[in-house]
Amino acid sequence: MSRVGVLVLGPAGAGKSTFCNAIISHMQSIGRRGHIVNLDPAAEATKYEFTIDIRDLISLEDVMEEFGLGPNGSLIYCFEYLLNNLDWLDEEIGDFNDEYLIFDCPGQIELYTHIPVLPTIVRHLQNQLNFNLCATYLLEASFVIDTSKFFSGALSAMSAMILLELPHINILSKLDLVKDSHNKKALKKFLNPDPLLLTDRVNEETNPKFHKLNEAIANLVDDFGMVQFLPLEAKNPESVSTILSYVDDVTQWAEAQEPKEPNDQIEIDDM
Numbered sequence: 117m118s119r120v121g122v123l124v125l126g127p128a129g130a131g132k133s134t135f136c137n138a139i140i141s142h143m144q145s146i147g148r149r150g151h152i153v154n155l156d157p158a159a160e161a162t163k164y165e166f167t168i169d170i171r172d173l174i175s176l177e178d179v180m181e182e183f184g185l186g187p188n189g190s191l192i193y194c195f196e197y198l199l200n201n202l203d204w205l206d207e208e209i210g211d212f213n214d215e216y217l218i219f220d221c222p223g224q225i226e227l228y229t230h231i232p233v234l235p236t237i238v239r240h241l242q243n244q245l246n247f248n249l250c251a252t253y254l255l256e257a258s259f260v261i262d263t264s265k266f267f268s269g270a271l272s273a274m275s276a277m278i279l280l281e282l283p284h285i286n287i288l289s290k291l292d293l294v295k296d297s298h299n300k301k302a303l304k305k306f307l308n309p310d311p312l313l314l315t316d317r318v319n320e321e322t323n324p325k326f327h328k329l330n331e332a333i334a335n336l337v338d339d340f341g342m343v344q345f346l347p348l349e350a351k352n353p354e355s356v357s358t359i360l361s362y363v364d365d366v367t368q369w370a371e372a373q374e375p376k377e378p379n380d381q382i383e384i385d386d387m
């Protein structure tokens with residue numbers, strides 16, 4: 117039995133749910149099967165199609181109403197409730213053997229940068245449900261081409277990577293929104309950037325008293341060697357297909373699909 121799980125993470129509005137749907141429709145177009153698991157208790161009811169939905173267990177609206185909590189407190193309540201009821205998740209996922217599940221996560225990044233809710237779910241999926249997991253982290257392209265925002269985005273992606281300890285793929289989403297040629301040229305630099313070169317640009321824009329801090333952050337990002345991004349235009353099947361092939365690679369999807377070779381018969385003479 118093999119199961120692949122792709123966690124789709126990133127700040128609010130980065131395009132996570134759209135990306136999940138784009139992967140599924142691409143998979144369908146090439147004759148593969150995949151399912152979306154919605155882990156966002158505040159997801160809009162009708163916009164996207166989910167096979168498994170946390171809102172069948174608990175919804176943000178109900179929690180806000182019942183306990184008089186705000187949206188963020190309610191979200192944490194929902195996840196703590198999920199952690200206390202992981203058998204619900206086991207049951208929902210139970211029948212999906214040899215399947216590809218895409219976990220659409222909420223945009224409140226504190227869930228995977230501050231509190232250990234998502235890491236606990238990740239360990240559960242790996243250890244109890246036998247998933248090969250990978251994390252994809254989306255940042256909006258038009259946001260990242262502002263150099264200082266690039267560092268803030270890279271740090272949030274790094275924080276998720278460290279907390280989740282999963283193979284990690286960074287994605288620049290909504291590439292089609294970067295339109296003028298100056299920004300398009302700038303964008304290329306950010307797909308495979310050199311943080312140390314970018315420091316000079318940040319330093320030009322910031323007060324000299326922050327320069328050492330900028331350099332320290334650039335060194336940190338550089339040391340982790342994780343500042344590579346794959347471009348995504350949700351409506352462009354080619355970009356979705358490229359990202360899917362990276363996900364297949366890190367989750368060893370293809371290997372799991374290949375029929376096992378029968379054990380070579382051991383020649384008595386060779387022993």
Ligand SMILES: Nc1nc2c(ncn2[C@@H]2O[C@H](COP(=O)(O)OP(=O)(O)OP(=O)(O)O)[C@@H](O)[C@H]2O)c(=O)[nH]1
Pocket residue numbers: 126127128129130131132133134135156221222223224289290291292293348349350351
């Ligand atoms: N132009 C363009 N718009 C996009 C793309 N991907 C998503 N969007 C738009 O961005 C908005 C937010 O997209 P969602 O997929 O809901 O983003 P999300 O990250 O799931 O948002 P939350 O769940 O609220 O955190 C929607 O209006 C989408 O139509 C893209 O590749 N190009």
Ligand SMILES: [Mg+2]
Pocket residue numbers: 132133134156159220221
């Ligand atoms: Mg969403």
